Amino acid sequence: MELFEAIAQRRTHRGEFRTDPISQTDLDQLIEVARWAPSPFNTQPWQFLIIREAAGKNALADLTARCVAEQFKDPRFLDDNSRWMRLTDAEWQQRGDGVRLTDHVDLPPMLRKSPTKLKPLLKNAKNLSILGHLGAGKMPAKEMAELIRTSPLLILILMDWTRRPPGEGGQRWMWLGMGAMIQNLLLAATALRIGTQFVSAPLERQRDRERIREIFDVPASSEIITLLRLGYVDSMRGESVRLPPSSFIRYEHYTESVSTPAN
Numbered sequence: 194m195e196l197f198e199a200i201a202q203r204r205t206h207r208g209e210f211r212t213d214p215i216s217q218t219d220l221d222q223l224i225e226v227a228r229w230a231p232s233p234f235n236t237q238p239w240q241f242l243i244i245r246e247a248a249g250k251n252a253l254a255d256l257t258a259r260c261v262a263e264q265f266k267d268p269r270f271l272d273d274n275s276r277w278m279r280l281t282d283a284e285w286q287q288r289g290d291g292v293r294l295t296d297h298v299d300l301p302p303m304l305r306k307s308p309t310k311l312k313p314l315l316k317n318a319k320n321l322s323i324l325g326h327l328g329a330g331k332m333p334a335k336e337m338a339e340l341i342r343t344s345p346l347l348i349l350i351l352m353d354w355t356r357r358p359p360g361e362g363g364q365r366w367m368w369l370g371m372g373a374m375i376q377n378l379l380l381a382a383t384a385l386r387i388g389t390q391f392v393s394a395p396l397e398r399q400r401d402r403e404r405i406r407e408i409f410d411v412p413a414s415s416e417i418i419t420l421l422r423l424g425y426v427d428s429m430r431g432e433s434v435r436l437p438p439s440s441f442i443r444y445e446h447y448t449e450s451v452s453t454p455a456n
């Protein structure tokens with residue numbers, strides 16, 4: 194697959210993957226592209242914990258289920274989330290950002306037809322958290338856990354603090370290098386017809402990251418950056434939206450509202 198095609202086709206896969214394991218050849222290719230990412234001072238601070246066995250998957254699935262259920266009860270988390278939740282396709286397309294609620298939560302049948310009924314609730318995170326206390330988070334928690342449990346491959350991505358580059362900005366540059374590395378991996382996965390999904394729920398809170406550290410014996414010198422689930426998919430197709438360039442491109446001065454590049 195050509196590079197531009199892979200960039201355009203890459204999508205977050207929130208559903209099930211095919212059950213066949215990722216071949217060692219493909220995994221080696223993912224590792225190879227990660228290796229060639231840029232990093233500050235060529236420090237290459239990344240580390241991968243590759244999880245293929247049930248024990249590791251189950252531990253992460255159980256932790257994720259607990260985290261998701263707890264997040265549904267947390268008004269601050271819900272309030273933060275609601276800003277980026279789009280209730281309908283039309284709203285999502287029109288705004289060009291955020292995520293569709295229905296991509297993350299399986300709504301009960303009565304709400305599926307008219308999800309806008311949720312609008313007043315989303316405006317008041319306290320009400321939503323009451324639903325969480327009544328068990329509304331249990332289903333999404335169970336579903337997310339199942340997706341993790343059945344993923345052919347999980348990669349826990351770590352950053353090695355002992356490879357910190359010099360200078361006041363060292364930490365920032367390290368994070369940027371990690372992002373570049375992860376994008377290499379996502380694009381190569383797309384080219385190999387491997388679907389990917391970030392799984393952030395079990396990494397939101399420090400105490401949950403500490404739990405992961407204990408489970409996998411990750412040393413204090415390594416930061417837990419992200420968790421990816423991966424598996425082959427039959428179709429790379431999936432919907433997504435983006436803001437138009439005009440919303441984030443500035444020429445010459447930040448405050449210039451409308452300007453075109455000089456030819």
Ligand SMILES: Cc1cc2nc3c(=O)[nH]c(=O)nc-3n(C[C@H](O)[C@H](O)[C@H](O)COP(=O)(O)O)c2cc1C
Pocket residue numbers: 203204205206207291292390391392393394431432433434
């Ligand atoms: C750092 C980071 C964390 C993310 N965490 C999650 C996540 O926990 N669950 C999820 O389904 N998608 C997650 N995503 C995927 C974004 O929601 C997704 O990239 C965005 O909605 C655009 O969709 P697309 O990737 O299909 O184009 C994450 C993406 C990034 C870069």
